[in-house]
Amino acid sequence: MKRYHVTTFGCQMNEHDSERMKGMLESLGYEQTAEQADADVILFNTCSIRETADSRFVAHLGHAKRVKREKPSTIIGVGGCWAQSLKDEVFTQFPFVDVAFGPGQVHKLTEFLTSDSLTAQGYFEFEGFAGDLPDKRTREHQGWVQISVGCNCNCSYCIVPQTRGREASRPFAGVVAECERLAGEGVREVTLLGQNVNAYGRDLRPDRATFAQLLHAVDAVEGIERIRYTSPHPKDMKEDVILAHAELASVCEHIHLPLQSGSSRILKAMRRTYDQVRYLDRVALIREHVPDCALTTDIIVGFPGETEEDFQMTLDVCEEVGYDSAFTFVFSPRRGTEAALITEGIVPHEVKVERMQRLVEVVQRRAHERAQRFVGRSVEVLVEGTSRTDPSRLRGRTRHNKTVNFAGCGVPGELVMVDVERATSQTLAGAESLLARAGR
Numbered sequence: 392m393k394r395y396h397v398t399t400f401g402c403q404m405n406e407h408d409s410e411r412m413k414g415m416l417e418s419l420g421y422e423q424t425a426e427q428a429d430a431d432v433i434l435f436n437t438c439s440i441r442e443t444a445d446s447r448f449v450a451h452l453g454h455a456k457r458v459k460r461e462k463p464s465t466i467i468g469v470g471g472c473w474a475q476s477l478k479d480e481v482f483t484q485f486p487f488v489d490v491a492f493g494p495g496q497v498h499k500l501t502e503f504l505t506s507d508s509l510t511a512q513g514y515f516e517f518e519g520f521a522g523d524l525p526d527k528r529t530r531e532h533q534g535w536v537q538i539s540v541g542c543n544c545n546c547s548y549c550i551v552p553q554t555r556g557r558e559a560s561r562p563f564a565g566v567v568a569e570c571e572r573l574a575g576e577g578v579r580e581v582t583l584l585g586q587n588v589n590a591y592g593r594d595l596r597p598d599r600a601t602f603a604q605l606l607h608a609v610d611a612v613e614g615i616e617r618i619r620y621t622s623p624h625p626k627d628m629k630e631d632v633i634l635a636h637a638e639l640a641s642v643c644e645h646i647h648l649p650l651q652s653g654s655s656r657i658l659k660a661m662r663r664t665y666d667q668v669r670y671l672d673r674v675a676l677i678r679e680h681v682p683d684c685a686l687t688t689d690i691i692v693g694f695p696g697e698t699e700e701d702f703q704m705t706l707d708v709c710e711e712v713g714y715d716s717a718f719t720f721v722f723s724p725r726r727g728t729e730a731a732l733i734t735e736g737i738v739p740h741e742v743k744v745e746r747m748q749r750l751v752e753v754v755q756r757r758a759h760e761r762a763q764r765f766v767g768r769s770v771e772v773l774v775e776g777t778s779r780t781d782p783s784r785l786r787g788r789t790r791h792n793k794t795v796n797f798a799g800c801g802v803p804g805e806l807v808m809v810d811v812e813r814a815t816s817q818t819l820a821g822a823e824s825l826l827a828r829a830g831r
């Protein structure tokens with residue numbers, strides 16, 4: 392039997408695309424191997440969001456090249472955003488690559504592997520939503536469901552519109568049918584995926600739909616106990632979506648709302664189309680309807696032109712909102728983006744590093760403070776497996792998306808109640824609530 396090995400970089404969309412690559416390979420009769428050296432097909436699903444993402448991947452590619460030198464029949468494939476951003480240049484820079492494809496062309500892998508072609512092939516078209524593909528889920532009880540491809544935003548720092556093309560929503564009925572299929576296979580939690588999920592449905596013809604309507608329809612699917620989504624854009628965060636968190640039993644009390652900067656001036660330069668006031672107004676509306684909602688975010692430090700005052704505004708927003716956690720990034724110029732062409736106000740590396748340290752300090756302190764609200768509470772946890780640090784304990788996730796390590800006897804996929812005893816900025820610790828268990 393032929394074997395494959397897939398290495399994934401980047402976001403959840405890429406994780407999911409990799410599951411689909413694996414699903415396709417298995418339907419062609421391949422089986423997964425843990426070692427690149429044993430594989431007949433070595434695939435990389437790449438990311439290009441920051442320079443570090445690029446360079447990490449290139450080091451991995453060197454290893455695959457050595458494998459191929461030993462065993463020349465090995466097929467090396469490179470998919471994802473980095474491949475899309477270089478297109479055919481991939482083959483000139485890395486002549487040992489056999490097949491390269493963008494994120495919208497995952498399905499072309501079958502075509503390549505079943506053809507007799509001995510020449511290198513590249514697939515980089517944008518086709519909109521490419522239809523259902525088989526997938527091989529990494530987690531039995533949690534599933535990703537892609538609801539749109541591409542992105543119509545114009546964020547000046549971001550390479551994604553170039554690598555994933557124009558936005559196209561997946562038909563409503565197809566999304567719901569996939570959720571039903573997943574529920575039938577034992578999935579209890581779905582994460583709806585898109586570059587800008589709350590813009591969903593505006594392009595659907597003849598029946599336009601909204602993201603809130605989609606949440607209602609997925610909530611109605613029997614067996615799906617939890618719905619998450621990523622990522623929404625603050626500009627499209629409408630009240631109907633926020634209300635869905637309050638009204639629909641399965642929509643989790645967690646919203647990832649990317650801030651990027653707390654300075655309205657920098658937000659304008661980033662072309663985010665909201666300012667600080669509008670962002671905080673969205674947060675206030677969330678807190679009004681879902682008072683206990685966990686909020687997480689993405690922040691970029693050191694965007695060109697960011698002054699100490701601008702940065703201070705980012706710190707102020709973090710203090711005020713009190714995020715449950717935040718992903719913080721140093722600005723990285725990406726080829727082909729508007730921000731990469733800015734020559735004025737470049738923030739020196741030392742200043743970026745110093746600001747990042749101050750930002751992380753505020754984010755962690757606030758996250759630690761916020762997490763204390765769970766201590767003494769009994770929270771619903773979806774069991775995922777054993778604790779990574781202590782195999783005698785279990786690990787799971789709360790509706791607020793907090794990881795919990797706890798003593799208990801739940802099995803993966805089960806929803807249990809856990810009494811929270813301690814909380815750090817990142818994780819909760821506790822014990823399964825035996826009373827609640829007996830009562831169910």
Ligand code: 5AD
Nearest residue numbers: 548549649689690691720721722723
């Ligand atoms: N530099 C640094 N961070 C970036 N992000 C996107 N593009 C860049 C860039 N050029 C961050 C944003 C986005 C997250 C996925 O990555 O914060 O929300």
Ligand code: SF4
Nearest residue numbers: 401402438439440472
């Ligand atoms: Fe995901 Fe963006 Fe990286 Fe592409 S570039 S894999 S969309 S994070």
